Amino acid sequence: MYVSTRCLFKNFSLIWLSVSNKESFVETNKFPKLTNEIKEELNLEKNIEWSMSAFLLESEGKKALFDAGYFDKKDNQKGILTRLEELKISPDDIDYIFITHFHWDHIDGLIDEKDNIIYKNAKIYVSKEEYNAEFKGGPPDKIGLQEKIKRIYKNQIFQFNFDDVLPLEIKPIEAFGHTPGHTCYRKGELLIIGDLIHGEKIQFKYPEICAVYDGDESKSIESRKKILKYAQQNKLFIAGHHLQFSNFGMYRSFHKNQ
Numbered sequence: 001m002y003v004s005t006r007c008l009f010k011n012f013s014l015i016w017l018s019v020s021n022k023e024s025f026v027e028t029n030k031f032p033k034l035t036n037e038i039k040e041e042l043n044l045e046k047n048i049e050w051s052m053s054a055f056l057l058e059s060e061g062k063k064a065l066f067d068a069g070y071f072d073k074k075d076n077q078k079g080i081l082t083r084l085e086e087l088k089i090s091p092d093d094i095d096y097i098f099i100t101h102f103h104w105d106h107i108d109g110l111i112d113e114k115d116n117i118i119y120k121n122a123k124i125y126v127s128k129e130e131y132n133a134e135f136k137g138g139p140p141d142k143i144g145l146q147e148k149i150k151r152i153y154k155n156q157i158f159q160f161n162f163d164d165v166l167p168l169e170i171k172p173i174e175a176f177g178h179t180p181g182h183t184c185y186r187k188g189e190l191l192i193i194g195d196l197i198h199g200e201k202i203q204f205k206y207p208e209i210c211a212v213y214d215g216d217e218s219k220s221i222e223s224r225k226k227i228l229k230y231a232q233q234n235k236l237f238i239a240g241h242h243l244q245f246s247n248f249g250m251y252r253s254f255h256k257n258q
Contacts, residue, residue: 004056004083004167007237009188012059012168014239017083019052019069019109024245030212031202040208048201051245052105054080055192056089059168063089064096066185066192067241070108079109081118091118096167099228100124100194101179102135103213104142106241107149109169117152125166128159130181175227177220182229191236196224196244204228 007018016186025176028034034044055066069079084091097119100106112118135146150157162172166185173184178195197203198211207224214220231238 004087009190009237012057012187012190015056015058016239017054017056017069017080018157018245019054019079020072021077021082021103024049024051026199026211026242028199028202031199031209032212033209034202038209042201042205044201048199049160049244049246050199051244053239053241053243053245054109055239055241056084056087057168057187057190058185062095062168063093063170064098064168064170065094065119065122066098066239067100067106067194068097068109070103070105071113074145076253077178092121094119094122097122097124098166098170098172098183098192098240099124099130099190100184101182102126102129102133102146102147102149103195104177106194108142109143111152115148115152117156122156123167124153124157125160125172126157127172127181127183128161129176130183131157131159133180135179143257154214167233173227173230175223177216177218177223179215180230182223189235189237191227191231192229193236193238193240195241196227197240200240200243200247232237 004110007014023089027047028039028044054069057064071079110118160172162174166172169187171186173186175182175184175196182194184194184196202209203224207228208218208221210220
């Protein structure tokens with residue numbers, strides 16, 4: 001279930017990294033505008049499957065992470081570090097980390113329990129809009145995590161504009177709404193969508209339905225519709241941080257189902 005899964009593309013590969021060692025579900029009540037009629041139509045129960053994921057891209061002899069997940073101290077889990085160990089990859093082998101957004105479950109895995117840098121050799125890329133955003137809420141022990149990460153990694157963080165071409169020919173794409181600078185990333189036929197989708201059973205068909213995690217509902221809906229249409233038109237392979245764990249966080253034929 002949690003074995004890292006590799007997908008091969010023409011000039012690179014993508015590996016799904018499960019942050020958790022257990023099955024993950026989100027309650028349907030986290031989607032406030034989900035009606036009973038839609039629940040019945042989609043045959044939804046109280047909980048729907050999702051995942052807590054990160055991704056490793058290998059290209060041109062380099063290794064790049066898309067987000068870093070989090071540590072589950074309650075269950076003594078080391079997040080994606082466990083997956084990397086299984087792959088015999090050291091954190092020191094990571095060359096780049098592309099951040100989709102600064103929510104705690106995507107950046108907590110950048111530092112250890114003593115606030116030490118884990119990825120000592122990685123250059124970290126984040127949009128200027130996300131870097132400069134203010135974040136509130138989250139678990140009590142994660143308050144201020146964003147500023148802590150920026151301080152600890154100050155010599156390794158690079159802010160980008162959306163017309164920049166990033167290392168490994170990664171193209172950043174605006175997907176604002178979930179957070180002020182939420183970013184999708186494209187490489188070839190691959191599209192990393194971050195937290196654009198929290199419930200694929202709902203939001204692929206009804207992108208106008210938001211989860212409570214989206215900061216700006218109207219912008220989230222606009223971005224979700226825009227990015228899903230873009231993926232459909234370009235027949236892209238989607239990888240998302242909360243897509244279903246039984247799909248390894250990936251959706252190979254999204255465009256064929258629209």
